[in-house]
Amino acid sequence: MMASVTGTGESVSAASLRRLPSYRQYLKVLQGMGREVVSCSHIGQALKLNPTQVRKDLAVTGIVGRPKVGYETEALIEAIESFLGWNNLNQAFLVGVGSMGTALLGYDQFNHYGLKIVAAFDNNPSLIGQKIHGHEVLSLDKLTDLAARMHVLVGILTVPAQAAQSVANLMIFGGIRAIWNFAPAPIEVPEGMVVQTEDLFSGFAVLSSRLAEVMGIRRKAGVNADANRR
Amino acid sequence: MMASVTGTGESVSAASLRRLPSYRQYLKVLQGMGREVVSCSHIGQALKLNPTQVRKDLAVTGIVGRPKVGYETEALIEAIESFLGWNNLNQAFLVGVGSMGTALLGYDQFNHYGLKIVAAFDNNPSLIGQKIHGHEVLSLDKLTDLAARMHVLVGILTVPAQAAQSVANLMIFGGIRAIWNFAPAPIEVPEGMVVQTEDLFSGFAVLSSRLAEVMGIRRKAGVNADANRR
DNA sequence: TCTATATCGATAAATATATATCGATAAGTT
DNA sequence: AACTTATCGATATATATTTATCGATATAGA
Numbered sequence: 452m453m454a455s456v457t458g459t460g461e462s463v464s465a466a467s468l469r470r471l472p473s474y475r476q477y478l479k480v481l482q483g484m485g486r487e488v489v490s491c492s493h494i495g496q497a498l499k500l501n502p503t504q505v506r507k508d509l510a511v512t513g514i515v516g517r518p519k520v521g522y523e524t525e526a527l528i529e530a531i532e533s534f535l536g537w538n539n540l541n542q543a544f545l546v547g548v549g550s551m552g553t554a555l556l557g558y559d560q561f562n563h564y565g566l567k568i569v570a571a572f573d574n575n576p577s578l579i580g581q582k583i584h585g586h587e588v589l590s591l592d593k594l595t596d597l598a599a600r601m602h603v604l605v606g607i608l609t610v611p612a613q614a615a616q617s618v619a620n621l622m623i624f625g626g627i628r629a630i631w632n633f634a635p636a637p638i639e640v641p642e643g644m645v646v647q648t649e650d651l652f653s654g655f656a657v658l659s660s661r662l663a664e665v666m667g668i669r670r671k672a673g674v675n676a677d678a679n680r681r
Numbered sequence: 682m683m684a685s686v687t688g689t690g691e692s693v694s695a696a697s698l699r700r701l702p703s704y705r706q707y708l709k710v711l712q713g714m715g716r717e718v719v720s721c722s723h724i725g726q727a728l729k730l731n732p733t734q735v736r737k738d739l740a741v742t743g744i745v746g747r748p749k750v751g752y753e754t755e756a757l758i759e760a761i762e763s764f765l766g767w768n769n770l771n772q773a774f775l776v777g778v779g780s781m782g783t784a785l786l787g788y789d790q791f792n793h794y795g796l797k798i799v800a801a802f803d804n805n806p807s808l809i810g811q812k813i814h815g816h817e818v819l820s821l822d823k824l825t826d827l828a829a830r831m832h833v834l835v836g837i838l839t840v841p842a843q844a845a846q847s848v849a850n851l852m853i854f855g856g857i858r859a860i861w862n863f864a865p866a867p868i869e870v871p872e873g874m875v876v877q878t879e880d881l882f883s884g885f886a887v888l889s890s891r892l893a894e895v896m897g898i899r900r901k902a903g904v905n906a907d908a909n910r911r
Numbered sequence: 912t913c914t915a916t917a918t919c920g921a922t923a924a925a926t927a928t929a930t931a932t933c934g935a936t937a938a939g940t941t
Numbered sequence: 942a943a944c945t946t947a948t949c950g951a952t953a954t955a956t957a958t959t960t961a962t963c964g965a966t967a968t969a970g971a
Contacts (some may be wrong), residue, residue, distance in 0.1 A: 455788070458743045463890065464927075464928070465887050465928090466927090466928065467890070467928090468883075468887045468890050469880075469883035469884070469886060470883070471886050471889060472865075472880060472882040472883050472885070472886045472955080473865070473867075473880060473883070476842070476865050476866070480842075482885075490926075490947080490948060490949090491949080492947080492948075497867070498867055499964045500865065501929065501930055501931090502948090503928095503929075503930055503931070503932095504928090504929060504950075506948090506949070506950075507795055507928095507929085507950095509801070509836050510950080510969095512971085515949090515950095516937045516948075516949055516950085517936085517939045517948080517949075518937050518938085518949045518950090519936075519938050519939085519946075519947045519948050519949080520937070520938075520947085520948070521947090521948070530938065531940090533895075534894065534899065535886050535889040535890055536889050536890070536898060536899070537889060538894040541892075546841070548786035549787075549967090550783070550784040550785075550788055551784050553780070553784065554781050554783065554784035555780075557779075557780035558780055562883075564882060564885060564889075565889060568789070571738075578701075601761055604892065604896070605888075608765045612706070612710075628895065628896065629891070629892040629895075630894060631884070631885065631888055633704070634779040635702075635706050636706070636935075637703075637727070637728055637729065642801070643895055644860040644895075645888055645889035645891040645892050645895060647884050647887055647891070648885045649881075650702060650703060651701070651879075652700050652702040652794060653699035654699070654700050654877050654879050655702070655794060655796075655860070655861065655877070656698045656699060656837075657695050657698045657699060657877055658739040658765050658859055658861055658875055658877035659765040659767060659794075659795060660693065660698050660764070660766070660833070661859070661875040661877070662766065662771075662834065662858060662875050663764075663765070665858065665859075665873055665874075666834075666858065667874060668766060669764065669766070694957075694958070696957090696958065696959090697958090720917080720918060720919090721918080721919080722917080722918075731959065731960055731961090732918090732960095733959080733961070734958090734959060734960075735915095736918090736919070736920075737920095737958095737959085740920080740921095743918090745918075746918075746919055746920085746963075747918080747966085747967065748917075748918045748919045748920085748967050749916075749917045749919080749966075749967045749968050749969085749970090750917085750918070750919090750967070750968075751918070751919085763944095774920095795943060804964045806928050845963085901913095
């Protein structure tokens with residue numbers, strides 16, 4: 452009786468969605484090794500995840516498995532890619548040709564993820580006109596108009612924090628529907644748009660904290676408690 | 682009666698840790714605007730988070746606030762940085778000078794995050810000896826020995842998936858205690874070490890899925906149900 | 912000085928996520 | 942052919958995370 456079936460609401464948890472790419476990645480490895488079928492237990496063992504969790508995650512793609520056997524590797528990859536919409540290419544604009552932007556422009560595997568960066572933009576005159584990893588850098592002025600004319604749906608935002616909202620606005624104006632935001636700033640968008648903000652340092656915070664723990668640098672929370680007294 | 686206080690176990694959730702950098706980022710902005718105190722309600726509004734959640738997250742740093750007022754901005758920033766260990770610099774090695782590695786080498790703000798990349802490594806002869814963003818690229822052979830001699834604790838892994846484990850092993854041998862892993866592969870490390878694996882595409886999967894939803898491309902789970910019949 | 916209010920800190924409730932259990936079933940084994 | 946086992950799919954339980962509630966308290970205003 453969960454929202455999954457009760458009608459309007461979408462229900463796949465972000466946690467599940469986030470694991471799908473790692474399944475796909477691993478399945479590709481197995482496929483490369485000629486493996487035709489694979490079970491949740493196997494995947495779980497390789498990826499250190501609970502088999503039940505794997506099964507539940509995969510279920511969202513609509514894949515059906517065979518008891519005692521598992522899933523067909525190829526069908527499973529196909530199901531994941533289809534579910535995520537990675538089997539038809541979306542055009543994307545990238546704005547901000549700094550270090551992160553340049554790295555993404557250099558990534559030649561995006562087509563396997565349903566993404567094709569068709570243009571790069573910046574407002575730095577010394578960058579405009581240059582070719583970065585095969586993508587010509589265009590002036591930011593042209594963004595909105597070009598996005599509208601090309602019906603580009605995805606924008607990749609790799610600008611500094613203070614420019615994030617204004618560039619996002621240009622994207623919104625141009626009819627872009629989903630923004631992959633690498634700027635360390637939250638951005639406001641109208642209802643019905645999709646924003647996925649990536650914070651490089653959120654993962655690093657986890658690492659830092661765990662490192663501080665294992666190195667014994669940080670006192671445990673309980674020990675800190677008397678700081679509450681005044 | 683949670684693990685937080687009951688003794689040995691550490692308890693700060695990854696979810697909380699992941700939010701700390703965004704608080705810090707926003708607090709820096711406020712500080713730049715001369716704001717001396719800030720409340721959880723204010724932070725929550727800006728970052729679209731529940732105030733209670735913000736309060737709970739901040740509590741892990743040991744900060745103490747004043748009713749009706751909030752927290753001192755500066756003390757709060759300091760508390761977050763101190764909690765994450767970002768106020769004393771860790772030396773780090775980066776391995777794999779591809780697009781991601783190059784981007785990270787070009788990132789000049791790491792010192793604000795307690796990180797100083799002191800050397801870069803690769804096994805590509807055409808890269809070795811070159812300077813990338815001021816960091817000389819060294820041969821991979823030297824990694825283990827140099828890590829041990831310099832007492833480097835943090836390794837940044839920006840190599841292709843198939844090289845990930847072998848390079849991780851070199852790091853482990855060299856005495857590195859924490860690996861920030863950007864390779865799309867899980868890596869095995871001994872007990873007591875820290876691994877933080879970043880998957881660029883896990884976030885993209887969320888974006889793809891949500892985009893497919895709003896564009897009405899994907900049928901809902903319920904509609905899919907009859908695929909179960911055989 | 913007294914009252915009203917925003918906020919903290921702690922705790923309780925609600926929600927979401929992860930894990931365990933169980934019947935059903937497909938494939939191999941005796 | 943019956944038995945055993947691994948696995949699926951569904952459901953139930955357990956755990957984790959988020960959100961709401963409540964008393965205490967510091968500040969502002971009457």
